[in-house]
Amino acid sequence: MTKASDEMAATALYVRESGRPGGPATARLKILLGHLQGPAATAIAAYPTSAANISSSYHPQQFQYTLDNNVLTLEQRQFYEDNGFLVIKNLVPEADIQRYRNQFERICRKEVAPIGLQIMKDVTIAKSEFHADEKAVTKIQDFQSDEELFSYCTNPQIIKYVECFTGPNIMAMHTMLINKPPDSGKKTSRHPFHQDLHYFPFRPSNSIVCAWTAMEHIDRNNGCLVVIPGTHKGTLKPHDYPKWEGGVNIMFHGIQDYDANQPRTHLVMEKGDTVFFHPLLIHGSGRNKTQGFRKAISCHFASSNCYYTDVKGTSQEIIEKELQNLLEKKYGISKIPLKKRIVGRELL
Numbered sequence: 621m622t623k624a625s626d627e628m629a630a631t632a633l634y635v636r637e638s639g640r641p642g643g644p645a646t647a648r649l650k651i652l653l654g655h656l657q658g659p660a661a662t663a664i665a666a667y668p669t670s671a672a673n674i675s676s677s678y679h680p681q682q683f684q685y686t687l688d689n690n691v692l693t694l695e696q697r698q699f700y701e702d703n704g705f706l707v708i709k710n711l712v713p714e715a716d717i718q719r720y721r722n723q724f725e726r727i728c729r730k731e732v733a734p735i736g737l738q739i740m741k742d743v744t745i746a747k748s749e750f751h752a753d754e755k756a757v758t759k760i761q762d763f764q765s766d767e768e769l770f771s772y773c774t775n776p777q778i779i780k781y782v783e784c785f786t787g788p789n790i791m792a793m794h795t796m797l798i799n800k801p802p803d804s805g806k807k808t809s810r811h812p813f814h815q816d817l818h819y820f821p822f823r824p825s826n827s828i829v830c831a832w833t834a835m836e837h838i839d840r841n842n843g844c845l846v847v848i849p850g851t852h853k854g855t856l857k858p859h860d861y862p863k864w865e866g867g868v869n870i871m872f873h874g875i876q877d878y879d880a881n882q883p884r885t886h887l888v889m890e891k892g893d894t895v896f897f898h899p900l901l902i903h904g905s906g907r908n909k910t911q912g913f914r915k916a917i918s919c920h921f922a923s924s925n926c927y928y929t930d931v932k933g934t935s936q937e938i939i940e941k942e943l944q945n946l947l948e949k950k951y952g953i954s955k956i957p958l959k960k961r962i963v964g965r966e967l968l
């Protein structure tokens with residue numbers, strides 16, 4: 621089997637010139653997916669299957685959030701339609717996860733410095749003394765120019781599922797490797813409940829999906845993802861900083877008026893398990909009560925047919941303003957609209 625990362629090595633960083641995240645349609649991805657065989661085909665499991673509510677009077681047109689392509693079972697489709705997320709067990713091979721881990725460590729040691737990469741530190745570290753190692757890095761963002769990490773986004777196992785939500789012409793819009801640190805006691809390792817769409821100036825939301833892969837066993841002890849099933853059917857809510865006593869990480873906005881009585885699902889995942897979720901799904905992650913750094917890798921994918929939006933006058937203006945002020949203060953760069961900041965990379 622040809623490795624997708626080799627096939628994709630020729631892709632260039634996409635520079636947006638017009639109103640669309642994507643360029644011309646291409647059939648190349650389809651050809652690549654034709655190579656997919658073996659373990660990936662056996663790795664499929666909905667989470668948790670018992671929650672799927674399958675109607676006996678099923679009609680294809682009732683599906684709004686998934687596309688017809690014979691990858692998902694009817695149960696999996698219905699689960700995503702109802703809940704806004706779907707866990708596929710054992711999707712990313714262990715050897716690939718080890719490569720992402722190695723590259724993350726090289727980045728932390730500053731042996732490589734991918735263009736465009738953002739390095740985030742936990743607020744308790746960012747506001748204190750400097751530690752020059754992995755322990756200082758809470759997440760890296762925008763690794764689209766790093767071929768080793770970007771191979772996560774071109775992994776055929778991942779793309780096969782992404783296509784069920786975006787269709788065949790896909791852009792990698794935003795990437796992260798999250799290294800949730802042991803909580804300092806101030807609860808700053810938490811990520812408040814939010815909708816990822818708050819950060820994204822492109823639409824339609826149903827053509828966007830996040831793939832998030834556990835790089836180790838993750839449960840409530842080390843701060844698993846926590847989702848509120850079904851909230852993808854709602855609208856984008858206003859976000860702002862939570863009023864947490866111990867402080868909160870920069871740009872970790874949360875939903876102000878979420879209903880605390882809505883049932884939460886804690887996603888317990890093993891290494892390689894991957895959750896695909898809708899950008900309106902309300903989710904967060906809990907405190908890391910262990911001494912280890914909990915790792916996950918993720919990418920937000922969008923259809924090339926998505927279009928950019930102007931966030932001025934919307935609830936998203938708050939994140940645009942915050943980014944503008946930060947860039948102005950740090951680099952003296954004047955007002956860049958959010959839609960010019962988030963540039964994806966096409967999967968050719």
Ligand SMILES: CC(C)CC(=O)SCCNC(=O)CCNC(=O)[C@H](O)C(C)(C)COP(=O)(O)OP(=O)(O)OC[C@H]1O[C@@H](n2cnc3c(N)ncnc32)[C@H](O)[C@@H]1OP(=O)(O)O
Pocket residue numbers: 738739740741742743744746747761794816819868869870871943946950
């Ligand atoms: C799906 C969604 C959730 C994903 C997203 O968030 S998409 C949103 C878009 N995000 C981005 O574009 C990435 C933005 N990130 C960045 O620009 C950088 O990583 C920064 C956050 C500015 C950090 O860059 P760095 O080079 O470390 O800058 P500095 O050390 O000079 O810090 C700049 C000011 O920010 C403060 N800071 C940095 N990290 C944190 C933190 N974790 N919590 C609270 N405050 C923090 C830092 O203290 C400094 O503030 P001042 O001391 O100047 O007042």
Ligand SMILES: Nc1ncnc2c1ncn2[C@@H]1O[C@H](COP(=O)(O)OP(=O)(O)OP(=O)(O)O)[C@@H](O)[C@H]1O
Pocket residue numbers: 810811812813840843844846862874884903904905906907
């Ligand atoms: N006051 C709050 N406002 C907004 N989000 C919160 C608040 N308290 C907790 N959260 C968020 O709720 C989510 C899950 O919290 P929850 O308490 O269910 O699990 P946990 O913190 O992982 O586990 P445990 O309660 O066992 O410590 C996390 O995303 C967390 O950041």
Ligand SMILES: O=C(O)CCC(=O)C(=O)O
Pocket residue numbers: 796798800811816845903904905916
């Ligand atoms: O804690 C995590 O790994 C998820 C964080 C998250 O939801 C995000 O960065 O958007």
Ligand SMILES: [Fe+2]
Pocket residue numbers: 814815816903
């Ligand atoms: Fe998120």
Ligand SMILES: [Mg+2]
Pocket residue numbers: 906907
């Ligand atoms: Mg809690």
